[in-house]
Amino acid sequence: MTKKPPHGETGIIRRYFSPLAEDTPGAFGLRDDAGLISPQEGMELVLTTDMIVEGVHFLENYKPGDIAYKALGVNVSDLCAKGAEPSVYLLSIALSGTPDTEWLEQLSEGFAAAQTDFGCRLLGGDTVHTPGPLALSVTAAGFVPLGRMVHRSGARVGDQVYVTGTIGDAALGLALLNGAGADHLSGEQADFLSGRHKRPQPRLGAIPVVRAHANAAMDISDGLFGDFAKLCAASNTGGAINAADVPLSDAAARWLEQDPERLGDILTGGDDYEVLMSISEENIIAFESDCAQAGLQIKRIGCIASRSEGVKALDFGGKSLEFKHPSYDHF
Amino acid sequence: MTKKPPHGETGIIRRYFSPLAEDTPGAFGLRDDAGLISPQEGMELVLTTDMIVEGVHFLENYKPGDIAYKALGVNVSDLCAKGAEPSVYLLSIALSGTPDTEWLEQLSEGFAAAQTDFGCRLLGGDTVHTPGPLALSVTAAGFVPLGRMVHRSGARVGDQVYVTGTIGDAALGLALLNGAGADHLSGEQADFLSGRHKRPQPRLGAIPVVRAHANAAMDISDGLFGDFAKLCAASNTGGAINAADVPLSDAAARWLEQDPERLGDILTGGDDYEVLMSISEENIIAFESDCAQAGLQIKRIGCIASRSEGVKALDFGGKSLEFKHPSYDHF
Numbered sequence: 001m002t003k004k005p006p007h008g009e010t011g012i013i014r015r016y017f018s019p020l021a022e023d024t025p026g027a028f029g030l031r032d033d034a035g036l037i038s039p040q041e042g043m044e045l046v047l048t049t050d051m052i053v054e055g056v057h058f059l060e061n062y063k064p065g066d067i068a069y070k071a072l073g074v075n076v077s078d079l080c081a082k083g084a085e086p087s088v089y090l091l092s093i094a095l096s097g098t099p100d101t102e103w104l105e106q107l108s109e110g111f112a113a114a115q116t117d118f119g120c121r122l123l124g125g126d127t128v129h130t131p132g133p134l135a136l137s138v139t140a141a142g143f144v145p146l147g148r149m150v151h152r153s154g155a156r157v158g159d160q161v162y163v164t165g166t167i168g169d170a171a172l173g174l175a176l177l178n179g180a181g182a183d184h185l186s187g188e189q190a191d192f193l194s195g196r197h198k199r200p201q202p203r204l205g206a207i208p209v210v211r212a213h214a215n216a217a218m219d220i221s222d223g224l225f226g227d228f229a230k231l232c233a234a235s236n237t238g239g240a241i242n243a244a245d246v247p248l249s250d251a252a253a254r255w256l257e258q259d260p261e262r263l264g265d266i267l268t269g270g271d272d273y274e275v276l277m278s279i280s281e282e283n284i285i286a287f288e289s290d291c292a293q294a295g296l297q298i299k300r301i302g303c304i305a306s307r308s309e310g311v312k313a314l315d316f317g318g319k320s321l322e323f324k325h326p327s328y329d330h331f
Numbered sequence: 332m333t334k335k336p337p338h339g340e341t342g343i344i345r346r347y348f349s350p351l352a353e354d355t356p357g358a359f360g361l362r363d364d365a366g367l368i369s370p371q372e373g374m375e376l377v378l379t380t381d382m383i384v385e386g387v388h389f390l391e392n393y394k395p396g397d398i399a400y401k402a403l404g405v406n407v408s409d410l411c412a413k414g415a416e417p418s419v420y421l422l423s424i425a426l427s428g429t430p431d432t433e434w435l436e437q438l439s440e441g442f443a444a445a446q447t448d449f450g451c452r453l454l455g456g457d458t459v460h461t462p463g464p465l466a467l468s469v470t471a472a473g474f475v476p477l478g479r480m481v482h483r484s485g486a487r488v489g490d491q492v493y494v495t496g497t498i499g500d501a502a503l504g505l506a507l508l509n510g511a512g513a514d515h516l517s518g519e520q521a522d523f524l525s526g527r528h529k530r531p532q533p534r535l536g537a538i539p540v541v542r543a544h545a546n547a548a549m550d551i552s553d554g555l556f557g558d559f560a561k562l563c564a565a566s567n568t569g570g571a572i573n574a575a576d577v578p579l580s581d582a583a584a585r586w587l588e589q590d591p592e593r594l595g596d597i598l599t600g601g602d603d604y605e606v607l608m609s610i611s612e613e614n615i616i617a618f619e620s621d622c623a624q625a626g627l628q629i630k631r632i633g634c635i636a637s638r639s640e641g642v643k644a645l646d647f648g649g650k651s652l653e654f655k656h657p658s659y660d661h662f
Contacts, residue, residue, distance in 0.1 A: 008660040010561075031565050032483050033409045033549050034379035036475075039370050047454060048365035049470060051423040053461045078364040092382035092423075092468040098662045123378060129661035130384045132463015137423040139380060139470040144367075152363050218364050230341075234362050329339040330460035331429045 009127055016108040017091070017125060024088060024121035035123035037088065043143045046084035050074045054096075054133035056330075058198075059177055064103050066198040067136065068110030074221065075140035076118045077202035077273040081219040083150040083211030084142030086204075088123035092137040094130035118202060148211055155216040155235035155278035159304040162287075164203045164274045165297055166249040167224050171269020172262065173197035184258045189251035196249075200273035205296040213287040216278040223268035226327015227276060228302075229311045235278070238309040241302035243267065244316045267313055267321070270328040278304055340458055347439040348422070351446060351453035355419060358454050366454035368419065374474045377415035381405045381552075385427075385464035387661075389529075390508055395434050397529040398467065399441030405552065406471035407449045408533035408604040412550040414481040414542030415473030417535075419454035423468040425461035449533060475542070485547040486566035486609035490635040493618075495534045495605045496628055497580040498555050502600020503593065504528035515589045520582035527580075531604035536627040544618040547609040554599035557658015558607055559633075560642045566609070569640040572633035574598065575647045598644055598652070601659040609635055 013030055021027035026036035039045055052071050054060055062070075076086045091111075099107075115121055120140065173193035175181055182190060202219075210217045216235055220227045225241065232239045243263060248256065256262050277298075279287050291298045313321045344361055352358035357367035370376055383402050385391055393401075407417045422442075430438075446452055451471065504524035506512060513521060533550075541548045547566055551558045556572065563570045574594060579587065587593050608629075610618050622629045644652045 008662045010660075012662060028482065028484070032413075034377045034413050034415070034480070036480050037376040037378060038477070039376065041372060045368040045370065045376065046365045047368060047421060047470075047472070049421040049423050049455060049468075050457045051425055051459050051466075051468060053425055053459055053463070055462050056460055082363075082365050084365070090378060090380040090470055092380050092470075094382055094384055094466055095662075096463075124380060126381045126468075127661065128382050128384055129387055130463060130466065131386050132384070132427075132461060132466070135382075135425055135461065135463070135466055137380075137382060137457075137468035139378075139421055139423075141378070146369070149365070149367050151359065153359070329341075330458065331339045331343060331426075 012104065012127055016104045017122065020108065020111050020115060020122040024123055027123045030124065037141060039143065042146050044146055044149065046079055046082050046142045046144055046149055047139060048075055048078040049137065049139040051135060051137040053135045062198060064107035065110030068107045069114045069199045071136040071138050072111060072114040072118060073200040073202050074273060075138045076120065077200060077219040079140055079142035080202045080204055080206050081210065081217045081275045083148060083207055084144045085207060086118050086120035086140060086142045088121050089138050089140040090123055091125035094128050094135040096130050096132060096134055118204065150210050150214050150217045152216055152218045152231050152234035155231060155237050155304045156280065157237055157304055157306050158281055159215055159278040160281060160284060160300050161239060161241065161302040161304060162277045162279060162298045162300050163247065164206055166247045166252065167272055167274060168252050168266025168269060169193050169196035169249050170271035171265040172252055172255055175265060181255055184255045185251055189254065192249065192251050197271055202273055203275050205294050206275045209287060209290045209294060209296060210275060210277060212290065213279055213283045214277040215280055218276050220272040220274050220276050221270055223270040223327035224272065225267045225313045225323060229326060231276060232311045236307055238305040238307050238311050239302060240305060240312040240314055242314050243321065245299065245301045247299040264323055268323050268325060268327055343435065343458055347435045348453065348456060351439065351442050355452040355454055361455065366421065368472060370474065373477050375477055375480065377410055377413050377473045377475055377480055378470060379406055379409040380468065380470040382466060382468040384466045393529060395438035396441030399438045400445045400530045402467040402469050403442060403445040403449060404531040404533050405604060406469045407451065408531060408550040410471055410473035411533045411535055411537050412541065412548045412606045414479060414538055415475045416538060417449050417451035417471060417473045419452050420469050420471040421454055422456035425459050425466040427461050427463060427465055449535065479542055481541050481545050481548045483547055483549045483562050483565035486562060486568050486635045487546055488568055488635055488637050490546055490609040490611055491615060491631050492570060492572065492633040492635060493608045493610060493629045493631050494578065495537055497578045497583065498603055498605060499583045499597025499600060500524050500527035500580050501602035502596045503583055503586055506596060512586055515586045516582055520585065523580065523582050528602055533604055534606050536625050537606045540618060540621045540625060540627060541606060541608060543621065544610055544614045545608040546611055549607050551603040551605050551607050552601055554601040554658035555603065556598045556644045556654060560657060562607060563642045567638055569636040569638050569642050570633060571636060571643040571645055573645050574652065576630065576632045578630040595654055599654050599656060599658055
């Protein structure tokens with residue numbers, strides 16, 4: 001049985017979104033037309049926006065709490081990769097039909113959980129109706145000290161390339177949710193992989209080390225290989241990734257062992273929300289030591305070369321891999 | 332014949348969106364994961380977000396240039412009402428299918444025109460696919476001097492209530508586009524009204540006078556009467572608007588004369604993107620003189636009363652009007 005939420009648009013905002021903005025300076029309880037940010041002296045504001053759409057970025061049967069968590073997570077992930085501390089976010093949500101109270105409660109709880117986990121708060125938003133699928137557009141804002149945002153374009157020939165966490169889990173999780181591979185995995189492993197698609201964990205621990213050590217960084221959203229190619233293109237370099245060095249979770253490793261064809265999904269499937277970084281040779285000892293101290297799992301997976309050498313992913317025997325779709329593309 | 336745009340998502344961004352960010356400091360040619368804003372000392376950042384969806388905020392047959400203009404216009408309108416100078420915006424766009432090059436060109440031209448008219452530039456964005464209708468979510472950022480953002484909540488008993496421009500044009504324009512009223516109007520008048528729905532003109536001229544004189548302000552997007560009620564609620568006051576004083580365009584006045592039932596559309600239909608302001612009695616002379624000097628058309632339409640007097644719209648005879656839907660509500 002579905003219950004209609006009270007009081008239309010204003011009622012929905014008051015009951016389900018205002019609590020998320022309760023402690024946000026400059027949100028004015030979501031009772032104004034706009035939010036206000038007052039940057040401290042010497043700080044710059046990093047802004048990023050990502051929209052997620054039902055049937056494209058998440059499946060129809062995703063729980064509202066997971067959808068909320070993902071909407072904020074994919075944006076905060078961009079901030080982490082730029083070395084910016086998450087601060088506030090704005091949320092535009094297009095609801096298909098009038099959702100029931102339970103659905104809205106769970107959505108709100110998902111945002112509350114994500115806010116707590118990521119250290120940021122709701123500043124403002126817009127709630128509209130759509131005749132189409134549910135869509136959420138988040139704009140997230142974070143702070144960096146003046147001149148310290150880390151770009152995609154700073155990689156230099158000879159840099160070592162690192163990633164945080166493990167790669168390919170979310171792509172395999174999505175394949176699993178779409179019906180593949182369950183017989184390769186334990187129930188726990190299957191839950192782990194699908195959880196990585198549902199609730200990305202932006203690498204907040206990477207913020208200080210990115211800022212301190214990375215020449216270039218970006219988050220991996222469209223697939224490791226394609227995103228690595230983007231970083232190289234922005235930096236006007238080439239580079240190579242060794243598939244054998246790409247860090248895998250136990251679940252992903254087990255699946256890959258039984259179905260080697262999944263390597264493509266792992267390297268190009270995306271939705272990883274890990275950080276890809278390019279580190280100068282001479283910074284590596286300090287970088288690795290800072291990561292260890294912060295408990296941040298990192299792995300060296302390749303290096304930056306001159307542009308003329310191209311951008312490659314090398315297989316376990318050192319041969320260049322070819323991908324039909326090097327990264328996720330909407331068009 | 333439709334032509335496929337080149338190179339997928341990256342190709343679309345490079346060709347149609349990057350030119351909009353060419354001169355934006357901190358946009359990095361849209362080749363990074365995020366944009367950067369460096370506020371001047373003593374300035375605060377006002378942020379607002381609004382999403383527009385095909386079939387809800389604009390009709391299916393709207394030209395892409397008009398859709399772009401409206402997506403940015405409705406956001407800049409919020410900034411104007413807060414006394415903030417527009418600076419940059421982020422755009423998330425959900426495209427249904429792969430649009431052809433001509434459509435994308437016109438969309439890009441619409442944004443370019445709006446940027447020029449409104450004095451702001453593209454900082455970043457996201458381009459995704461949707462199985463549903465076209466949707467555009469814009470987050471716009473503007474600057475105010477520290478502590479000078481104008482709120483909804485500042486109205487005081489005895490304030491005079493003003494609006495810019497004319498009211499009801501866009502609501503009548505939409506009715507016209509949906510097939511009503513053409514026989515009441517000349518072709519030019521019909522074009523004027525539908526143009527007011529298609530290409531809202533945020534009141535940039537209101538920014539300095541709002542900042543200098545208004546106790547409270549907001550833009551009128553959901554309908555004059557409902558938005559006035561929101562301003563009163565935020566300010567913990569009551570108030571009254573005189574329908575006879577509400578400024579009408581020639582086209583709206585002519586239609587209303589022939590069909591008095593349209594008063595409801597005019598007062599509650601919304602999409603006006605005019606500024607509603609509450610001005611202290613003692614500031615009125617300076618306010619009106621500054622508006623005259625700036626060439627900003629304003630009209631006194633009512634006053635703020637104590638909360639116990641309620642929020643009213645009075646008809647031409649001074650009787651309280653009742654509306655079935657005091658303002659537009661998505662739910």
